[in-house]
Amino acid sequence: MLLANRYQIIRMLGEGGFGQTFLAEDIQMPSKRICVIKQLKPMATESAIYQVVQERFQREAAILERLGENHSQIPKLYAYFSHEGKFYLVQEWIEGETLEARVAQQGRLSEAEVRNILITLLPVLELIHNQGMIHRDIKPENIILRHLDRTPVLIDFGAVRETMGTVYNSRGNPTSSIVIGTPGYMPPEQAAGRPIPSSDLYSLGLTAIYLLTGRMPQTFDTDPQTGEILWQQSAPNLSPDFAAVLNQMVRSHPRDRFSSAAEVRSALESPLQATLPPAQPSEVHTAVIHSRPSTVSPDMPQNSDRTRLILAAVAGGGLLTDEIAAIAFR
Structure with missing residues (x-):
């Protein structure tokens, strides 16, 4: 063809x-x-x-x-x-292996390797956010270690896919939106159809935790009081300063995370001395109804399974006005 x-x-x-x-x-x-x-x-x-x-x-x-x-x-x-x-x-076309494939083939990464990946990728996110774009789907399979120099490359931006899935009324105004993301790697505000730059930081933090532990985010327990992810027992030898940075990246509420990629990079280059206090539970809640799995994503060079879900986003106890988000997940 x-x-x-x-x-x-x-x-x-x-x-x-x-x-x-x-x-x-x-x-x-x-x-x-x-x-x-x-x-x-x-x-x-x-x-x-x-x-x-x-x-x-x-x-x-x-x-x-x-x-x-x-x-x-x-x-x-x-x-x-x-x-x-x-x-x-x-x-x-980026020749290389995804971080997901790297873990599957060689096992968990060291703290030094993961720290280096973060420090290398954070300037990329800073550039993306400065252009007014949010990636929306950061996860191990969307980061490729390029064969040429072993540098991580960020692929599969979700903004164009969201454009394709937006439904408009006769006046050209959007009436419903597609929420692009992956269960486990996506924070609550993104699941509710309101991604912000720190949503990408959340996803990158959970990607780092996966690289360190070899465990998918959904497999971790959460604190019943705060809703925060309890992952550190799976990486007991991690330095306290690095664990503190990751914990702040994956806070459930945006106000408790780093506000920018530059802040995360600064924290990694100037290690924290104490673990940050737990955040309050997020005020964003979601109700998810599962449906049958869909076909492989069209937007990844590598094949992957995708789950399709329909989500009614509930914020502050009420449905989002005129918005029911049809969610296309990997």
């Missing part, structure tokens, strides 16, 4: 509710450059609404282009286009 008279499809990498992901060859480049093509299908098909989605897609693509050009740990965006009602992103 040939896309846009330029991209020769080599094989499919994944498929899901939002579309498909392909490994392709750019036949118009002298090097026959290998790339990843993400095909995205919007939920809205009406012509007037389609125009709104197209404009949002173009804005998000422009941000992805800037990010990839300004940081080597974000895949470059080579091109984007639309065809027959579908949208396409052409991105750099």
Whole structure:
């Protein structure tokens, strides 16, 4: 199959509710450059609404282009286009292994390794947040250790997928939203459809805990009084200062976390001397109704299982006005 008279499809990498992901060859480049093509299908098909989605897609693509050009740990965006009602992103193919695969093959990482990964990735998050974007789906399988230099690369941004899944009324205003994220790695405010920059810090903190313990976040108990995750018994030899930083990253309420990636990096480079006090329980609650598993995500070069859930977000005891979030999870 040939896309846009330029991209020769080599094989499919994944498929899901939002579309498909392909490994392709750019036949118009002298090097026959290998790339990843993400095909995205919007939920809205009406012509007037389609125009709104197209404009949002173009804005998000422009941000992805800037990010990839300004940081080597974000895949470059080579091109984007639309065809027959579908949208396409052409991105750099990152050769390497995901952190999930690294743990599966070689076991848990050392504190020094995990600390180095965090210090290396935090400037990437700082750049992303300064551009007004939130990643929304940070987890071990969305971080690739590049074969070339073993540097972690952050892939699979969720903002474009959210654009494809937003439902609009006849006036072009959004009436419901897709919440992008992964159970266990996603904080309460993100599950309620209100992600903020510190939501990414929460996800990165839980990614670090997974690397240190080899355990998925859902397997940990939580404090019945505070709702905080009780994970440190699975990493008993961790230094107190590093544990304190991770604990603050994964506080359930945003007000108790670090406010920026720069703050986390500063804390890691200037170790804390005492464990931070526990936070109050989050005021954001969610009710989740499970449904059948869906197909593989279209937005990952690696194959992965995904669970689809429908969530009614409840904040402060009341339903979010005019918003029922259909959640597409990995």
